Amino acid sequence: MDRPTAGDGRTAADPDPLQRPTRPSGAPPREPNPAQILALGFAGVIVVGTLLLSLSAAWEPGRRVSYLDALFTATSAVCVTGLVVTNTAETFSTFGELVILGLIQVGGLGVMTMSTLFALLVGKRITFRERLIIQEALGQLSPAGMVRLVLYVATVTLAFELLGATLLTLYWWLAYDVPFGLAAYRGVFHAVSxxxxxxxxxxxxRRPSLERFAGDPVITLxxxxxxxxxxxxxxxxxxxxRRLRHRRHRLSLHSRLVLVTTAVLLAVGTGLVAVGEWSNPATLGSLPLDRKLWAALFHAITPRTAGFNMLPMAELTNLTVLTTILLMFIGGSPAGTAGGxxxxTVALLVATVRATVRGDDELVLMERRVPALVAAKALALAVLAAGLVLAVTMGMLLWxxxxxxxxxxEVVSAFGTVGLSLGITPELTPVGKVLILLTMYAGRVGPLTLAVALTRRGRRPRVLRYPEERVLVG
Structure with a gap:
């Protein structure tokens, strides 16, 4: 007996190709994707940090930190931002400062990097799924070599932090007559930070951050x-x-793009800060010529998401404030400790605009073709980031x-995980604190990663291809 058929020739038992497949009854729950694991990992570390900073042992005698302020500080540390509602040195005890230092280290290296290092120390085998999560965390293109990369990340981090801590310790001890023990403690803390x-x-x-060292060439360098x-x-x-070890090794397009863009941003940023603040008596105006240039350079560096400042933020001119906002929004580079x-992303957006204006069919950078999907991802990231900043800014203005x-x-600083402020952070209302800490979290995890983490459905193969039709633009 013939089976009944649908109008398109399918039998009644055949599945509709347009019907979304459902999970069979009794099937195991769907495992979280790498983006969700990363988002939950950061959230878990923030919760632990909040609990530790809520302990009375973490406070200076006579001080008290509310749960919301502890949550804000823990989020700022894990998201390596640096925005604070209370002065760290005056509010937290040595134990509290060490908790903050640990949160900074975990947040900077990443939850998966720290977890992988711990697993390797206890002899645990790293599974392929865990390698995929590390790939997502470090922004790599392939899961191959992830364990080796994690070990390299840990080694490089330790080397830079040890070198920085040694130099700062010796300089503060010898040049500023700080007791050696205190100089060493501050050297380690600020090098890691x-x-x-x-x-x-x-x-x-009284003189927060690095304002007392304005224009100091050693501290700047x-x-x-x-x-x-x-x-x-x-x-x-x-x-x-690899380039230093093997002279014939050619830097990748990614590396060349990062180095060129970083150099341009530092040069342009330094110039704009110098122009904006040169005659301002509250900032560069009172410094000698050489210290003016060093202080201008440092202020161009710090919006790369560091948050230290040598110039009093409340005294900056409008030009410098706008320059700082733009630099904070751009931030640093992928697979590092920076935000923004x-x-x-900025380099790809500029290259896309140039290619569009010139009428090029392909996106070419430094004699290499860039896939259209990569350019689309850069545009999506920029749009999501701008939308997040706009939405939070509106909420802040409202509440x-x-x-x-x-x-x-403040919002751009939180999104870029920078930590600079024009002085309003301690004055934020509870709603404002929540909005800013959520923005810091989104900025550290990454708006694109967070969007993927919040999306339940995975990618499905496209079964239809629709007709093409043009849309007027501009």
């Missing part, structure tokens, strides 16, 4: 060098290492009531 682009400091609120190194990304550092939309300039600056 700088390389991980965190921006937490241990100086009092050491702290600024750590910030730039961490912001370049471990992929670029590994590529540069990243240097490669927090600070001036537009300071609010935009």
């Amino acid at each position: 700088a390389f991980n682009n965190a921006g937490f400091d241990l100086f009092d609120s 050491v702290v600024g060098g750590l910030i730039v190194a961490g912001g370049l990304g471990f992929t670029v550092l590994a590529d540069l290492g 939309i990243k240097t490669t 927090d009531g600070h001036a537009l300039e300071a609010t935009v600056f």
Whole structure:
């Protein structure tokens, strides 16, 4: 007997190709994707950090930290941001400061990197699924060589932090007569904070951050060098290492793009800060000529998502404030400790605009073709980031009531995991604190990764191809 058929020739028992497949009854629950695991991992570390910072042992005598302030501080540390509602040195005890230091290290290296290192120490085998998660965390193109890359990341991080801590310790001990023990403690803390682009400091609120060292060439080179190194990304550092060992090794397109874009941003940023602040008596105007240039350079470096500042933020001119906002939004480079939309994203957007204006059919950078999907991803990331900043800014203006300039600056600083502020962070309302800490979290995880993590459905093969039709643009 013939089986009945549908109008398109399918038998009644055949599945409809347009029908979304359903999970069979009794099937095991769907495993979280790598993006969801990363998002949950960061959230878990934040919760643990909040609990530790809520302990009375984490506070200075006579001080008390609310649960919301502990959550804000833990989020800022794990997301390597540096925005603080209370002065770190005056509020937290040595135990609390060490908790913050540990959160910075975990947040900078990444949850999966730290988990992998621990697993290797206890002799656990790293599964293929775990390699996929590490690939997502470090922004790599292939899961091959992930364990080797994790070991390299840990080695490079330790080397930079040890070098920075040694130089800062000796300089503060010899040049500023700081007791050796205190100099060593501060040297380690600020080296870790700088390389991980965190921006937490241990100086009092009278002259916070690095304002007392404005224009100091040694502090600029050491702290600024750590910030730039961490912001370049471990992929670029590994590529540069191969180049130093093998002269014939050619840097990848990614590395060349990061290095060129970073150099351009530092040069343009330094120039704009110098122009904006040169005659400002509250910032560069009171410094000698050589220190003016060093301070201008440092201020161009720190929006790369570090959060240290040598110039009093509330005294900056409008030009410098706008320059800082743009640099914070761009941030550092992929696969590193920095935030923002990243240097490669901006480079791809500029190259796409140039190709469109010239009428090119392909996107070409440094004699290499870039896939259209990569350019589309850069555009999606920029749009999501701009949308997030706009939405949070509107919420802040609605519930927090600070001036537009300071609010935009605060939101972009949180998204870029920078930590700079025009002074409104301690004055935030509870709603404002929640909005900012959520923005820091989204900025550290990455808006694109977070969007994927919040999407339940995976990619499905396209069964239909629709007719093409043009849309007017411009």
